[in-house]
Amino acid sequence: MASSSNAEAVTDLLREALADPGNAWSLGSFGAIAEFMRDPDEAVMGLTDERLGMATERGAIALTARPDLRPVAYETSVASGWNHAVALCLPEGACAMSQRGVVIELGPDRDAAREQDRDAILFDLGLDLLAVDACVRTSDPEAIACLRLGVGQPLFDHANPIGRQLVAMSPHRVFLARIGRVEVYAPIPGPGGTSPEGPHTHVLPKLLRSGRTHAATTPIPAGWVPCAGLHPAHPYKDMMGQRIAFDAARYEAFQVLLDRWGDPDLLAVKRGGEHRPDSPVSSRHAQAARRVAEVQARYLRGEVVETDPEADEDEAVPDHA
Structure with a gap:
């Protein structure tokens, strides 16, 4: 059981990080992830409940600082030098979500970040992930009808009509974990398209088949599972991975997090x-x-x-x- 002082420290970490537009966020598993980020001058709407987070016109994030939530700050070695992040982890025995293996209709998304989305219909895509339910949400009657045709079938089955229509429908993507959710409203890029500058999702069946919760290079302590991640500003690259002049202040800022949560x-x-x-x-x-x-x-x-x-x-x- 986490101490009250540690729980308060975790809450403070999340609240302060959410207030900084220089931070990006992710929620997902190996091969399926939703990312939230915002511009410094982007309009932000606060949440109407006790969750920590916000919504923009492009996406939303809503987090709950559970007592068993453990931040794990880490650095990994990569081609240009290193990556860094703070994984938001839960005990392996407390992180499990639905683990559905076929598309399922879940009904209205009453926990949507924005009130205007709470009557839209949520569908679990059935990716059978341990700690994350990857879902889509829509209020469009034609999209709902198409998604219902795929209910009960694996998403990547050739007979499932959803896969062929997903880009055209571009429903909201809603990734759920025990600690919260990330929602993405931007259209899904077509074949050959690139991820937009802002909230977006990645799903890759080949990585999903590995059954891993995180990359082997990520040093997550045994018995813990990363459900989401905080991605502070990097010293030599921007949010889109483009090189910038080395920023020593960004380097020092993450070392403080590493000292506290590494x-x-x-x-x-x-x-x-x-x-x-x-x-x-x-x-x-x-x-x-x-x-x-x-x-x-x-x-x-x-x-x-x-x-x-x-x-x-x-x-x-x-x-x-």
């Missing part, structure tokens, strides 16, 4: 400590922490490594749902 054993390795044989940290993650430390030292000395940050994204896939 794995102490992994931090010790990063700072030159030995990787003990009995450590819960894997040798793979320990080696990655050392590489991150080395490349960060080079950036801090002004020795910028000119590589393509767009090649960093392990899960970068085209919009599908």
Whole structure:
């Protein structure tokens, strides 16, 4: 059971991070993820209940700081240097969602972030994920009729009409977890299209078949499952992965989060400590922490490594749902 002081610290982390438009958010699993971000001057609507979050014209995020919610700050080694994030984790025994394997109609989405969406019909896409229900939502009669034709069938079955019509329908995408939801309102890009600058979703069947809850490179402590993620501003790339001049203030800001919410054993390795044989940290993650430390030292000395940050994204896939 989390202490009251720790629960308050988690709530403060979420509230402060949500107030900063420089942060991006994700909710999902390996191969299926919804992302929320906003522009600094974008109009924001507050939520009408006790959840933490907001809605814009392009999407919404609504989170609940459960007592068992554990933030895990981490860095991973990638081609251009490193990525960083704060995974929002629940105990493995407390994270499970519906795990439906076929499309199911759920009825009106009474928990929608915006009141105007609460009569729209929600459909679970049946991706059979442990900690996330990937859904779509619509109030359009034709779209509802099409989605109902696919109920009871796997989404990716060739006989299911939903897959052929999903781009044209472009329903809201609504990803749900025990700690909250992310909603995406922007149209789904067509074949060959790219993700919009703003809230969007990624679904890739090949990654889904792995059954993983997160990438193997992500150092999540044993017994915990990441349901969502906070993605603070990165020191050398913007939200779209384009390179920017190295920003030491962004680097320092994440190190503060790493000190507070990172794995102490992994931090010790990063700072030159030995990787003990009995450590819960894997040798793979320990080696990655050392590489991150080395490349960060080079950036801090002004020795910028000119590589393509767009090649960093392990899960970068085209919009599908």
